[in-house]
Amino acid sequence: MALFEVPRPSVGIAGSDDVFPVHRIYCIGKNYAAHVREMGGNPQRSEPVYFLKPADSVVRSGATIPYPPRTSDLHHEIELVVAIGRGGSNIAAEDAASHIFGYAVGIDLTRRDLQAAAKDKGAPWDTAKSFENAAPISVIRPAAQTGHPDSGRIWLEVNDEVRQDGDIADMIWPVADAIADLSTFYTLAAGDLLFTGTPEGVGALQPGDRVAGGVSGIAEISLQISNR
Numbered sequence: 711m712a713l714f715e716v717p718r719p720s721v722g723i724a725g726s727d728d729v730f731p732v733h734r735i736y737c738i739g740k741n742y743a744a745h746v747r748e749m750g751g752n753p754q755r756s757e758p759v760y761f762l763k764p765a766d767s768v769v770r771s772g773a774t775i776p777y778p779p780r781t782s783d784l785h786h787e788i789e790l791v792v793a794i795g796r797g798g799s800n801i802a803a804e805d806a807a808s809h810i811f812g813y814a815v816g817i818d819l820t821r822r823d824l825q826a827a828a829k830d831k832g833a834p835w836d837t838a839k840s841f842e843n844a845a846p847i848s849v850i851r852p853a854a855q856t857g858h859p860d861s862g863r864i865w866l867e868v869n870d871e872v873r874q875d876g877d878i879a880d881m882i883w884p885v886a887d888a889i890a891d892l893s894t895f896y897t898l899a900a901g902d903l904l905f906t907g908t909p910e911g912v913g914a915l916q917p918g919d920r921v922a923g924g925v926s927g928i929a930e931i932s933l934q935i936s937n938r
């Protein structure tokens with residue numbers, strides 16, 4: 711018998727009362743050339759970087775979250791999110807679509823100052839990427855409705871000012887290739903989410919900021935950072 715109940719994180723599904731239970735949250739870093747450049751890297755030599763966030767770091771769109779502790783440089787990264795509906799390992803890129811339940815838009819919240827310090831020391835990124843409320847996410851739009859988009863505007867606004875404005879067509883590792891590669895490292899499972907990287911224009915959020923974003927044809931997200 712379990713000693714106590716542990717909440718099961720979940721994400722909403724567009725047009726449905728059902729929810730998508732979250733198993734793991736995988737993230738890809740350095741997946742848009744212009745963002746690799748703004749972070750001081752060289753996209754020509756860029757290999758995908760993977761990291762994970764805890765499943766319970768999901769936050770539903772419309773939420774108000776506190777400014778997180780131990781940072782003074784909380785950054786927004788708007789990202790297309792893939793929801794895995796069927797697991798597997800060593801998935802071929804041409805089979806990847808059959809493993810996808812749907813698509814959402816998420817914000818990979820990042821304590822950039824902690825990430826910079828970790829990079830300097832060759833240390834893990836966990837405290838920079840994995841913390842409470844670090845994975846705000848919209849409802850998931852089933853692929854049965856959207857198909858498998860390979861282009862579309864992805865944007866983020868802070869207090870009605872556009873900060874990020876890109877296109878998912880500019881991914882270095884498109885979704886199918888990313889799933890194929892990721893599934894050589896991990897056995898993917900139904901309930902996994904994959905944050906697919908952010909375009910250029912990342913920047914700092916402040917207490918009280920109102921954040922909105924989206925991917926055309928998929929979903930929109932809103933988020934409020936509470937005043938301290």
Ligand code: MN
Pocket residue numbers: 737738739787789818905907908
């Ligand atoms: Mn990211």
